Amino acid sequence: MDTALYVGLAHKAALKRRMDVVAHNIANMSTTAFNKERVVFRQLLMDAPGAEATVGGKISYVQDYGIIRNLNPGTMIPSSNPLDVFIKGRGYIPVQNKEGETLYTRNGRMMIDNNRNLTLLSGELVLDDSGQPILFDDDDFDVHISDDGTISTNNGDKGKIGLAQFSNEQDMKRRGSSLYETTQAPVAQDNMTDIALRSKAYEGSNVNSIEAMTEMIDVMRAYEKASQTESSYDDLRKDALKRLSQVR
Structure with a gap:
């Protein structure tokens, strides 16, 4: 599988994780003393396939590092x-x-x-x-x-x-x-x-309904964009393979 596809899948997995946390926050907007949460991500560098150690080729992935609670008191x-x-x-x-x-x-x-x-x-x-x-x-x-x-x-x-x-x-x-x-x-x-x-x-809960819904929309748009990029890459890959098959 191509490296670009791996990176794209890692990005979508991170967005899905973020969406799960946002949805959990929204579901607890009326829960007594609930503290909203957010996912913390960090960069994960890995050697590129086939890259020699002397070259130092690296690929940047996103890694789910953990969850942080917002400790501000609720209303x-x-x-x-x-x-x-x-x-x-x-x-x-x-x-x-x-x-x-x-x-x-x-x-x-x-x-x-x-x-x-x-x-x-x-x-x-x-x-x-x-x-x-x-x-x-x-x-x-x-x-x-x-x-x-x-x-x-x-x-x-x-x-x-x-x-x-x-x-x-x-x-x-x-x-x-x-x-x-x-x-x-x-x-x-x-x-x-x-x-x-x-x-x-x-x-009360410290979840702000407007902020939470706005974040959910942002995550949905980012996921759609990532899916479109993945689809475009897949089309380019298929086109390249088709062209290679026609070379004599």
Whole structure:
């Protein structure tokens, strides 16, 4: 297969990968605390077929290097639920899933489940500042969450919502739409930068619908152009082979 065709296929594969990420962003425009992503590509140089080492002939390919999350906070959305919180600053709330794993999230939409535990709407247990679930009594009402995460009711304080920061947020791996796992240890409390909670609000997605749709159109046009270039090259190749077959 010709080198030009290899390069063209690599280009189209990169565009397809980019389109997948853009489509994923658009699908999560309404997902709580969703961070949009973008693909990072880099140049990959390989020896040209038949090129001698002394000549140094190289072919430039595009390589999928990874995905970067946009860490800008999403829009703060007002809520009538006193259990909802918006995280101001680069903080995460620790939660525990059904498997007992500790994960982290900026999704502050919460409720009290049938067992009187404070949980995310998706069911994960919200953990306090000592790593334990937050439990309410049956006669607790008039819930209030202060800026530092302390939860109070008519019966007194029920605990303090845990907050964590990490030195490398890009290293955190997504689990679902707004949960993350990491092998990093959280930054020590004394070294944490300012974090505060605002109750009766939560963080929306940081995906801009107009930007995302514009990017999708750009990718589609680039893919069509790449396909046309590939088709034109194939026609030239067939024409060249036809001409060679007529040489006597």
